[in-house]
Amino acid sequence: MAAPFSTTQSNHARGTEYLQLHDPDLTESQRTVREAISKVCSRFDDAYWLAADRDHRFPVEFHQAVAKDGWLGICMPSEYGGSDLGIAEAAVMVQTIAESGAAYAGASAVHMNIFGLEPVRKFGTEEQKSRMLVPLIAGEERACFGVTEPNTGLDTLRLQSRAVRKDKHYELSGQKIWISTAQVAEKILVLARTTPLEQVKKPSQGLSLFYTDLDRKQVEVTEIPKMGRAAVDSNTLFFDGWKVPQEDLIGEEGNGFKMIMHGMNAERILIAAEALGIGFAALRRAALYAGERKVFGRPIGQNQAIQHPLADSWMQLEAARLMIYQAARMYDQGYETGEYANAAKYLAAEAAFGACERAVMTHGGMGYAKEYHVERYLREIMIPRIAPVSREMIKNYIGERVLGLPRSY
Numbered sequence: 001m002a003a004p005f006s007t008t009q010s011n012h013a014r015g016t017e018y019l020q021l022h023d024p025d026l027t028e029s030q031r032t033v034r035e036a037i038s039k040v041c042s043r044f045d046d047a048y049w050l051a052a053d054r055d056h057r058f059p060v061e062f063h064q065a066v067a068k069d070g071w072l073g074i075c076m077p078s079e080y081g082g083s084d085l086g087i088a089e090a091a092v093m094v095q096t097i098a099e100s101g102a103a104y105a106g107a108s109a110v111h112m113n114i115f116g117l118e119p120v121r122k123f124g125t126e127e128q129k130s131r132m133l134v135p136l137i138a139g140e141e142r143a144c145f146g147v148t149e150p151n152t153g154l155d156t157l158r159l160q161s162r163a164v165r166k167d168k169h170y171e172l173s174g175q176k177i178w179i180s181t182a183q184v185a186e187k188i189l190v191l192a193r194t195t196p197l198e199q200v201k202k203p204s205q206g207l208s209l210f211y212t213d214l215d216r217k218q219v220e221v222t223e224i225p226k227m228g229r230a231a232v233d234s235n236t237l238f239f240d241g242w243k244v245p246q247e248d249l250i251g252e253e254g255n256g257f258k259m260i261m262h263g264m265n266a267e268r269i270l271i272a273a274e275a276l277g278i279g280f281a282a283l284r285r286a287a288l289y290a291g292e293r294k295v296f297g298r299p300i301g302q303n304q305a306i307q308h309p310l311a312d313s314w315m316q317l318e319a320a321r322l323m324i325y326q327a328a329r330m331y332d333q334g335y336e337t338g339e340y341a342n343a344a345k346y347l348a349a350e351a352a353f354g355a356c357e358r359a360v361m362t363h364g365g366m367g368y369a370k371e372y373h374v375e376r377y378l379r380e381i382m383i384p385r386i387a388p389v390s391r392e393m394i395k396n397y398i399g400e401r402v403l404g405l406p407r408s409y
Contacts, residue, residue: 015314016287019096025325029085030092033074037093040065041100046373049102052231053376058184059231062102063109067139072113075266076121080129081137086332087266090114091273091324098277101373104380105231107274108180112143115270116189118263120211123251132211136187144214146176146190146237147260154393156191157203157257163192163210163244170194170210170249172242178387182221182235188214191256209256212248228379265331265341267388272324272341272348275384279317279352282359282377286310289372290362300362309358316351323347339402342394349384349391356381 019038021031044062052059066072074090076082083089094114097106113136120132135141149159161174172192182188188211195206214221220238251259287310290301300306327340359374360367367374385391399405 015310016284016291018284019099023321025322026092027088029089033085033089033092034096036069037066037071037096038100040069040071041097041102041106044100044102044106046101049105049231050370050373050376052105054230054370056230056233058181058233059102059105059109062106063142064139066110067137072110072139073133073137075114076117076133076137077129080133082133086328087115087269088325088328088332090266091269091328094270095273095277095280098274099280100277101281103278103281103377104229104274104383107277108229108232111270111274112145112181113137115263115266116143116145117211118266119189119209119250119259122262123255123259124211128211128247128250132187141187142181142185143187143189143211144179144182144185146179146188148176148178150175150177150236154389157207158197159191159193159207161190161192163194163208165194165246165253166243168246170208170244170246172210172244173240175239176237177235178224179221179235179237180232182214182237183223183233185214188212189250191260194253194256204257206254207256207260208253209250209259210244210248211250212244215242218242228376228382264388265327265336265338268338268341268345269324269328269331271384271388272320272327272345275345275348275352275381276317276321276324278377278381279313279320279348279355282352282356282374282381283310283313283317285372285374286355286359286362289366306362310362313351313355313358317348317355320344320348320351337401339398342389342397345384345389346391346394349381353381353385 021034043065070083071093073082074085074093075087078084094107098104117133117136120128124132136143147156149161152159161172163170163172174192190210191207193206194208197203200206218239219242222236224234224236226234290306291299293300324344327344330340356378360378363372363374366372396408400407
């Protein structure tokens with residue numbers, strides 16, 4: 001149930017207050033999550049995240065703190081250690097993490113737990129759910145998500161990794177790319193083709209999903225040096241003859257694509273919320289700096305050339321926030337098509353990028369210095385403009401599915 005709207009002015013420095021709780025449209029449940037996660041995040045200051053980025057070090061302590069307080073399974077069933085909450089609460093959680101200054105380094109450290117094993121929750125056997133969900137939620141195991149391939153990119157239906165059944169196991173051969181946390185993960189959710197493309201009626205058929213050990217004796221994991229989010233690794237995977245037990249197949253063989261799609265809209269909503277958090281973190285730093293920094297005898301924030309772009313960013317971020325939580329509510333109520341989730345991801349990424357760029361420019365030369373943190377936000381905010389789906393593909397989706405225009409690709 002939503003909290004009642006206040007009839008009095010309640011804007012208490014919303015743009016500069018650390019993880020404020022004044023959004024009048026939050027439900028009691030969302031407000032509880034934000035307050036609890038804020039307390040966890042307050043133990044990990046900007047210096048912690050600056051060091052994690054500098055040292056390319058996974059934020060183990062943060063991951064364990066979130067696990068200790070029971071938040072890794074926020075959307076998972078309580079019988080496996082989860083909280084039985086929805087994507088609307090999960091979005092608040094990841095927005096809060098990113099907004100605390102953790103940015104994508106913090107959000108990506110827990111991201112997979114929230115939506116990644118949705119196929120296991122929905123299509124796994126009771127034995128699989130107990131075996132797979134419990135240790136993940138408890139923070140005893142970490143998992144990564146293996147779908148994207150170097151030769152197919154967003155054309156998932158034509159991925160080339162093969163899985164061939166051999167007695168009581170499958171043998172997987174192929175490559176994956178941009179696999180986050182593969183350096184530290186014990187488990188992987190991986191999609192591979194069990195029936196050749198030329199033998200199926202539709203490209204969406206013949207793909208199978210496995211949740212299994214990421215066995216480095218059988219899988220070559222190579223880290224990709226990259227622009228941002230250095231604390232959370234991205235990798236290429238190469239495997240040939242990787243033996244995966246039959247009991248690690250999720251659902252029916254050949255129905256993997258249908259199962260993986262159940263988590264896609266949730267992922268877009270969460271990615272959007274994380275982008276939103278970074279945008280608000282950048283805006284907060286910019287507003288504080290603009291109020292304190294004096295040039296020519298006056299705060300630079302008194303100049304409309306500084307003030308107006310920041311005000312515009314707040315409006316853009318708020319508009320994106322309302323779209324995100326509308327999409328989240330619809331998802332939790334069973335709405336299955338993706339126009340709102342996709343639009344939320346697009347709008348949040350664009351608004352947050354603008355806020356991060358303006359934060360750097362507001363700081364002037366110091367915006368380029370790592371000690372002010374906004375350059376880290378700008379590097380990381382490129383992620384939602386590219387992944388998990390590009391801006392152009394979102395426009396294609398809206399053009400075709402909403403506007404009824406001819407398919408353009």
